Amino acid sequence: MQTLLLNSDDVHANCQMDELISAIEDAFAAYENGDAQMPPKSYIDLPQYNGDFRSMPAYLDAGDWDAAGIKWVNVHPDNGDKYDLPTVMGTMIYSDPENAFPLALMDGTELTMLRTGAAAAVATDHLAVEDATTMGLIGAGVQSYTQLRAISEIRPIEEVVVSDLSEERVANFIDAFEDDFDVRAGSIEEAAGCDVLSTVTPVEDPIVPRDAVGDHTHINAMGADAEGKHELADDVLLDAKLVIDDFDQTTHSGEINVPYHEGVLVDSDIYGAIGEIVIGAKEGRTADDGISVFDSTGLAIQDVAAAHVAYEHANENDNGYEFDLLGLAE
Numbered sequence: 027m028q029t030l031l032l033n034s035d036d037v038h039a040n041c042q043m044d045e046l047i048s049a050i051e052d053a054f055a056a057y058e059n060g061d062a063q064m065p066p067k068s069y070i071d072l073p074q075y076n077g078d079f080r081s082m083p084a085y086l087d088a089g090d091w092d093a094a095g096i097k098w099v100n101v102h103p104d105n106g107d108k109y110d111l112p113t114v115m116g117t118m119i120y121s122d123p124e125n126a127f128p129l130a131l132m133d134g135t136e137l138t139m140l141r142t143g144a145a146a147a148v149a150t151d152h153l154a155v156e157d158a159t160t161m162g163l164i165g166a167g168v169q170s171y172t173q174l175r176a177i178s179e180i181r182p183i184e185e186v187v188v189s190d191l192s193e194e195r196v197a198n199f200i201d202a203f204e205d206d207f208d209v210r211a212g213s214i215e216e217a218a219g220c221d222v223l224s225t226v227t228p229v230e231d232p233i234v235p236r237d238a239v240g241d242h243t244h245i246n247a248m249g250a251d252a253e254g255k256h257e258l259a260d261d262v263l264l265d266a267k268l269v270i271d272d273f274d275q276t277t278h279s280g281e282i283n284v285p286y287h288e289g290v291l292v293d294s295d296i297y298g299a300i301g302e303i304v305i306g307a308k309e310g311r312t313a314d315d316g317i318s319v320f321d322s323t324g325l326a327i328q329d330v331a332a333a334h335v336a337y338e339h340a341n342e343n344d345n346g347y348e349f350d351l352l353g354l355a356e
Contacts, residue, residue: 028348028355032132032336036346040339041140043147043179046332050144051304052088053331054271058301062086064326066274077102084326085123093334094123097134097326101252114138120333128351130337134329141332142324143172145271145300146224146246149320151180152303152310153269154222154244159184162217164234164257165226166190166199169248173224174203177246187212187220214238218245225249225257236261244311245319247281256284258319260291266319267297267311275323282321 032040056062063085070079083096099116106113116134121127150158158181163170166188174186186209190196196211203209217223218238224246225234236259239245245266249257258281270276273296277286285291300320302308311318340346 027127027352029128029351030130030132030337030340031347031349032130032340032345034133034136036340037133037136037336038140040336040343040345041137041332042335042339043140043144043176046140046144046335047147047151047176047179049088049331049335050141050328051148053086053325053327054148054301054304056086056088057272057325057327058299058305058307061088062327064272067326075102076104082326082329084330086327086330088331091334092123093120093330095120095326095330095333097138097329099134099138118329118333120330120337130333130340130346131351132333132336137329137332137336138324139169139172140176141328142169142248142322143176144332145322145324145328146173146248146320147176147180148304149246149269149300149322150177150222150244152300153267153315153318153320154181154311155242157182158221158244160220160222161186162212162220162223163188163199163226164190164214164217164223165249166192166195167226169226170199170224171202173226173246173248174207177222177224178207181222183222184208185220186210187217189214189217218243222246227257228255229257230254232256232259234258234262236265239317241316243317245317247319247321250279250281250283250321251323252279253283255279255281257281260285262317263291263319264295266317267315268295268319268321269297269300269303270321271300271323271325273299275325276321280321280323281319 105111118134215238
C-alpha cells in the first residue's frame with residue numbers, strides 16, 4: 027500500500043466547495059449525535075520563539091463513510107519577517123480507521139482555509155436570511171477569500187463590502203472577485219450592516235460595535251482562535267442568537283472567551299451548538315430572529331471531513347504523489 031502526498035494545489039483542486047460544505051455539515055451532525063471522537067485540542071507553547079504548536083485528532087462516522095486523522099498546526103507570528111514563512115502552517119495525516127494505515131499526508135494550511143469557509147457556509151445556511159444578497163468582510167487576508175467563495179455557494183450574494191487596515195490587501199481582494207461580484211472597499215460599519223458578515227481578524231479589542239450591525243445580520247466570527255482574542259462588542263454577542271461549534275473550545279479560545287471568563291456572558295446566553303441545529307434538535311433562523319452569531323473556533327472533525335473529500339477525489343483524479351512511507355512495498 028502507498029501513502030498519498032498532497033500539496034496545497036492538490037488539496038485545493040480536490041475539495042469542491044459544494045461537496046466540502048456537505049461533508050462539514052455531516053461532521054457537525056456526527057459530533058452532535060455521538061458518532062465522533064474529538065479529544066481536546068492540545069497546545070505546546072513556545073514563548074522563546076513567540077509561537078506554539080497545536081495537535082487536533084479526530085474520528086467521525088458519517089454513516090456512508092468514516093474517517094480519522096490528526097492535524098499538526100502552528101502559529102508563529104514572526105515567521106514572515108524572520109524566515110519568509112507563513113505565520114500558520116499545518117500538516118494533516120489522514121488514516122484508514124479500520125487498519126490505521128496512513129492513507130495520505132497533505133497540506134493542512136489549505137485544508138484549514140477551505141474547511142473554515144465551509145463551516146461558515148453551514149452556519150450561514152441555517153442562520154442567515156434566505157434572500158441574503160450582501161456580504162461584509164472585516165479582514166482581507168487569505169481566509170476572507172474562502173469565506174466569500176463558500177458563502178456564495180449557499181446564498182445569492184451580489185454585493186460585497188470589504189474592510190481592512192491594509193489598502194493593498196483590499197485591492198488584491200477586489201481584483202480577485204470583481205468579475206463575479208459588486209465588490210468594494212468600505213468601513214467596518216458598512217461591512218457590518220450587510221446581510222452576512224464574516225470577521226477574520228486577530229484583534230484582541232473588539233472592532234465591531236453593536237450599533238453598526240444590521241437588524242437581521244448574521245455574523246460568522248472566525249478570527250478568535252486563542253485566549254484574549256475578541257472581535258465583536260459584548261453587546262453584539264448578548265443581543266444575538268449565539269451559536270457555537272464546541273463549548274469547551276469557544277469558552278477557552280473562541281469569540282466568547284473574554285466576556286465569558288469576565289462573567290459578562292453566561293451559559294444561558296448561548297443558544298446552542300451548530301450541530302444541534304444541523305440535526306434539527308434546535309431551530310435555525312426563525313421569523314422572529316434579529317442578529318445571529320456563529321462563534322467558530324475550528325474543530326478537528328472538520329479537518330478530517332475535509333481530508334476525506336480531498337483524498338477520495340485525489341484518488342479518482344490520479345493527483346498527488348504516491349510513496350512508500352512505511353516501507354511495505356514489495
